[in-house]
Amino acid sequence: MSQNIYDNQAFFDGYAQLPRSQFGLDGAPEWASIQAMLPDLADKRVIDLGCGYGWFCRSARAAGAAEVIGVDLSEKMLARARELTDDPGISYRLGDLEQLALPSQAFDLVYSSLTLHYLPDLAPLLTAIHQALQPGGWLVLTTEHPIYTCPVRQGWFTDSEGQRSWAVNNYHNEGQRLSNWLADGVLKYHRTLGTTLNALMAAGFALRHVDEWGPSVEQIAATPALAEEVERPMMVLVSAQR
Amino acid sequence: MSQNIYDNQAFFDGYAQLPRSQFGLDGAPEWASIQAMLPDLADKRVIDLGCGYGWFCRSARAAGAAEVIGVDLSEKMLARARELTDDPGISYRLGDLEQLALPSQAFDLVYSSLTLHYLPDLAPLLTAIHQALQPGGWLVLTTEHPIYTCPVRQGWFTDSEGQRSWAVNNYHNEGQRLSNWLADGVLKYHRTLGTTLNALMAAGFALRHVDEWGPSVEQIAATPALAEEVERPMMVLVSAQR
Numbered sequence: 001m002s003q004n005i006y007d008n009q010a011f012f013d014g015y016a017q018l019p020r021s022q023f024g025l026d027g028a029p030e031w032a033s034i035q036a037m038l039p040d041l042a043d044k045r046v047i048d049l050g051c052g053y054g055w056f057c058r059s060a061r062a063a064g065a066a067e068v069i070g071v072d073l074s075e076k077m078l079a080r081a082r083e084l085t086d087d088p089g090i091s092y093r094l095g096d097l098e099q100l101a102l103p104s105q106a107f108d109l110v111y112s113s114l115t116l117h118y119l120p121d122l123a124p125l126l127t128a129i130h131q132a133l134q135p136g137g138w139l140v141l142t143t144e145h146p147i148y149t150c151p152v153r154q155g156w157f158t159d160s161e162g163q164r165s166w167a168v169n170n171y172h173n174e175g176q177r178l179s180n181w182l183a184d185g186v187l188k189y190h191r192t193l194g195t196t197l198n199a200l201m202a203a204g205f206a207l208r209h210v211d212e213w214g215p216s217v218e219q220i221a222a223t224p225a226l227a228e229e230v231e232r233p234m235m236v237l238v239s240a241q242r
Numbered sequence: 243m244s245q246n247i248y249d250n251q252a253f254f255d256g257y258a259q260l261p262r263s264q265f266g267l268d269g270a271p272e273w274a275s276i277q278a279m280l281p282d283l284a285d286k287r288v289i290d291l292g293c294g295y296g297w298f299c300r301s302a303r304a305a306g307a308a309e310v311i312g313v314d315l316s317e318k319m320l321a322r323a324r325e326l327t328d329d330p331g332i333s334y335r336l337g338d339l340e341q342l343a344l345p346s347q348a349f350d351l352v353y354s355s356l357t358l359h360y361l362p363d364l365a366p367l368l369t370a371i372h373q374a375l376q377p378g379g380w381l382v383l384t385t386e387h388p389i390y391t392c393p394v395r396q397g398w399f400t401d402s403e404g405q406r407s408w409a410v411n412n413y414h415n416e417g418q419r420l421s422n423w424l425a426d427g428v429l430k431y432h433r434t435l436g437t438t439l440n441a442l443m444a445a446g447f448a449l450r451h452v453d454e455w456g457p458s459v460e461q462i463a464a465t466p467a468l469a470e471e472v473e474r475p476m477m478v479l480v481s482a483q484r
Binding site (some may be wrong): 008147151152153155159163164165167168169170171172173192193194196198201206207208209210211212214229230231232233236 | 285376379389393394395399401405407408409410411412413414415434435436439440443448449450451452453454472473474475478
């Protein structure tokens with residue numbers, strides 16, 4: 001079973017303080033870029049893998065989706081998600097993405113945001129997702145960027161001329177990385193971008209768009225801390241079709 | 243017209259000393275990975291964009307290609323390529339990839355190795371390549387990796403614990419980069435990997451494989467200097483089909 005850091009109280013409490021937790025999708029700077037990659041959701045069947053508080057599930061229903069399922073490994077996350085809606089078109093289920101079984105051709109969109117870097121191997125899940133999509137159905141995912149995940153110890157350094165750089169090392173040494181994001185010892189998996197894209201293609205997907213997300217000038221003006229996302233990408237957004 | 247650094251005598255002389263110049267494809271550590279991405283070349287029509295000394299053109303003929311064309315911007319490179327073969331199935335042409343016109347559906351494989359990072363914009367060339375391929379035909383390309391090209395000044399640094407890292411900055415600031423590789427003031431263009439992949443898809447290509455090349459254990463044992471390619475990729479190999 002996957003590490004379930006979200007049920008760690010310190011992590012859960014820290015997560016609750018993030019802008020994307022407090023303000024939902026509008027607190028996630030990459031949301032406009034994700035929206036540009038989503039298909040029209042009217043009357044669609046949607047599943048969100050790693051749904052957290054359910055912000056995307058509620059958004060999909062607001063955009064006209066017929067039925068939305070949110071799956072998460074964390075009971076705490078699902079409890080909060082259930083508190084936030086009484087919409088009968090949304091249902092939440094406990095599930096481990098490492099061993100997820102999905103019905104055949106049951107969805108038009110599979111969505112997964114900042115979750116796949118917790119999985120040691122993408123192939124089983126991508127195979128499950130592919131068979132669960134209608135032909136022509138979409139997978140839209142975001143995951144931590146390998147430039148961000150690769151270093152054995154993540155961090156910036158500043159050279160003698162004041163240029164800030166992200167220290168990239170061990171890019172081709174894929175596998176476990178321990179970070180101390182919100183709590184100590186958070187286990188994630190580093191994969192090259194090629195590995196992720198090739199896994200999608202091997203599972204039968206046609207790639208449609210790859211966005212190594214960076215902030216706009218307007219976003220940096222509003223939130224100066226985002227400027228560091230120009231120096232190196234922290235996440236990558238991918239859309240693909242069955 | 244593109245910068246033609248290869249006709250600079252200092253650059254040309256330096257280039258002539260590289261293992262990949264002296265020993266051809268066997269001197270290029272990524273060659274085995276490229277071969278794994280190539281289609282069967284028997285009886286195929288092939289064009290190499292940025293052919294240099296013509297190593298790939300001769301290899302394609304040896305692999306059974308019916309006809310091979312090599313295109314390069316450098317008269318010096320083409321003169322050397324012509325010295326190295328009298329095969330009537332290979333022809334060499336002077337051409338600028340920034341304004342290349344190609345006949346319709348005339349090729350089964352378009353190949354381009356470590357050339358596209360000299361171009362300010364990929365879209366016109368990719369459109370020209372797409373229409374020049376047979377349906378089902380292949381484009382196999384290699385280009386400098388954006389992790390390698392992004393910094394305003396390329397280089398390594400070593401932290402207090404001896405970990406060597408590549409300094410990544412300005413990843414999302416696409417455009418010109420000046421390097422001093424073999425000669426001063428070599429002009430290249432930095433693009434994110436997403437930009438390159440999206441340009442391929444926008445031109446009509448289906449992506450087939452993305453390899454951010456890294457060395458094998460055996461290659462590092464034979465050539466210890468390759469170990470740094472584990473820390474950060476220097477090039478990316480992409481195959482795509484019309």
